[in-house]
Amino acid sequence: MAVEMLSYIEKNTAVHRLTGVTKLLCFILWSTAAMLTYDTRILIFLFLMSIWIFIVSKIEIKEVSFVLIFIFIFLLLNNVAIYGFSPQEGVKIYGTSHVLFEIAGRYNVTLEQIFYQFNITLKYFTVAPVALLFIVTTHPSEFAASLNKIGISYRISYAVSLALRYIPDVQRDFRNIALAQQARGLDMSNKEKLPKRVKNAASIIIPLILSSLDKIETISNAMELRGFGKNKKRTWYSSRPFQKSDYLVLTCFILILAASLIITFHDGNRFYNPFQ
């Protein structure tokens, strides 16, 4: 049950030294740019740049390889599904049809479809490295502080921080309960019939939920006693002041977003069409 999860990786690089606020804002700007555009030229530029940032951050591939494998499998399945459901989507979008070869019925291979699916994959690849980097280079408690700084109420930021803090605890509780129930002969695998399996799952989940609800009681009492929520504002132990590099990086990212939006939409179409 030892499933790996992404978490903060301590290093001392230019990316790590940026404040959490900068990284959060850059991540949002970047995702917006990648989400809105379908222009291949911009996607390729963003992709190359994300690889460059990845190199600067000195995060090694093997530290995140398990996630990369997930992403590859997901993309493969997604591409197969897209082709299976809609082999003519590319033709519909780009308006032309350059058939390479026929398979059967409406299933033929067109340059447009290949180009369209290449774009979808590329789009995913431009977001993934930056998202990965954001997670592994931002300390969780600084993340909550950053959420507060960009204008989200500190109560909600604190809830996020609590969630991050309690994931390992809940995971340990879950494992203990699951092992204890399995020692008593509970089967969660394919060998058991489905209704029985659901019932077995319930007998793991119910104690987990009830013990967590008790935890909510304890934590909220402790916070109440320490006067949480008394003032309108709250300071954060891990928030850091802006440096010159923060302003510089933020300006760059805003320019990238603006440029990519202008290039994408100046001809009134999200898609870059090389077929016309």
Add this chain to the structure above:
Amino acid sequence: MNRNYLSIKTIVAIGIGAALFMILAKFASIPSPIPNTSIQTSYAFLALMAAVFGPIAGGLIGFIGHALNDAISYGSVWWSWVIVSLFVGATIGLFAKRINIEAGGFTVKKVITFNVIQAVAQGIGWFLIAPALDILIYAEPANKVFAQGVFAGLSNIVTVGVLGTILLFAYAKTRSQSNSLHKEL
């Protein structure tokens, strides 16, 4: 003070709830007879939390929990589906007063109310919002995303209907009923 809509207890419930949602989504999905799909127990839990702590907690547990799970296990967030989790949690939470689980006693009438609400909320979320956002954000083929949405929606509705009801029963049993005190004669 904002005490009314975001009490300390709600904040903590959001935090712990999101962590629990994430763990359930990651570890406690039950393999189903259909290949490559599993029964998502996390949505049954989301329904319980929404029914106990109300719309804001429900929505934010769905949103934060789902986004964290996506980010930590896949390295990127599939926003269109995260928003559906927010919607489902918030909508079920809106009717928390109706179900009034804190007062104890999960009667047949409440079971029906709960299931109608969750089926409608998830139906709108998975059959309409998720595919629409997928097309808008990711420009995926319409029939593919609708097939995915219908499939995810149906399996989640059934899961919440069965497991969510069981969870609510178990929770109601731990509360003392509001009319459990009576005057001694």
